[in-house]
Amino acid sequence: xxKNIKALLGFGLMWNRQKxxxxxxxxxxxxxxxxTEKTDPFELTYSxxxxxxxxxxxxxxxxIIERLIDKSDIGKIKKISMKIEDSMRIDxxxxxxxxxxxIDMDQVVVATSKYRGNRIYIGEGIFVELELWYHxxxxxxxxxxxxxxxxxxxxxxxxxxxxxxxxx
Numbered sequence: 001x002x003k004n005i006k007a008l009l010g011f012g013l014m015w016n017r018q019k020x021x022x023x024x025x026x027x028x029x030x031x032x033x034x035x036t037e038k039t040d041p042f043e044l045t046y047s048x049x050x051x052x053x054x055x056x057x058x059x060x061x062x063x064i065i066e067r068l069i070d071k072s073d074i075g076k077i078k079k080i081s082m083k084i085e086d087s088m089r090i091d092x093x094x095x096x097x098x099x100x101x102x103i104d105m106d107q108v109v110v111a112t113s114k115y116r117g118n119r120i121y122i123g124e125g126i127f128v129e130l131e132l133w134y135h136x137x138x139x140x141x142x143x144x145x146x147x148x149x150x151x152x153x154x155x156x157x158x159x160x161x162x163x164x165x166x167x168x
Contacts, residue, residue: 007102008163009033009065009077012110012148014044014097016055020088024096027084028065032077037064037162039155046147053093060148064103064159068167071109074102075126078111101131103159108132108139108149118144132156 009032015021025035041059044050050058069077081098088095101110108131112119119127131149132139138157141150149156 004104004106005071006068006167007071007104007107007109008159008167009067009069010101010103010108010159011063011065011081012060012097012099012101013063014050014054014058014060015095016058017095020095021059023088024084024098025063027087028063028098031080031084033065033067035063036066037155037159038062039152042148042151044148050097054095054097062152062155064162069102071102071104074100074109074111074128075122075124078113078126079124081111082113103156104163105160106134108156110149116144118142134160 011028013021013024015024029035039062041061044058044060077100081100085094085096085098099110099112101108110129110131112127112129113125115127119129121127129144130142131145132141132153139153139160
């Protein structure tokens with residue numbers, strides 16, 4: 001088995017009420033395992049995209065789960081994440097947004113159900129996007145990389161170092 005098919009599982013979580021985050025984390029722990037690393041919550045001052053559906057004062061954080069996954073499982077993980085989101089809807093609107101990603105020595109790859117021209121379709125309504133690429137001693141963004149991923153590059157570099165020590 002080649003090393004590069006395994007990666008650490010992570011999630012980008014967005015919410016505006018603590019009880020929704022708490023419920024999402026309980027579900028993630030149940031389905032995927034324990035959180036080992038996380039960012040501090042931060043505000044999304046640069047985007048209002050989700051406000052119509054989820055409300056104002058949205059916060060976001062990135063978390064890393066203790067287990068390695070096969071990269072090919074990211075589509076199944078996104079489908080489970082969508083079921084968790086659906087189970088927490090109020091009046092048809094999401095109360096939490098859960099975006100799974102994986103991270104290894106070279107990549108941060110996000111799974112999404114939304115199409116954009118730079119995303120690759122992997123089946124069953126799921127696309128993946130290379131969000132960050134490790135080059136010259138740090139993860140680097142692309143033209144399409146979301147600002148929150150760019151701002152959290154030190155976190156992703158730290159997670160990469162953990163991956164390197166423990167799993168590589």
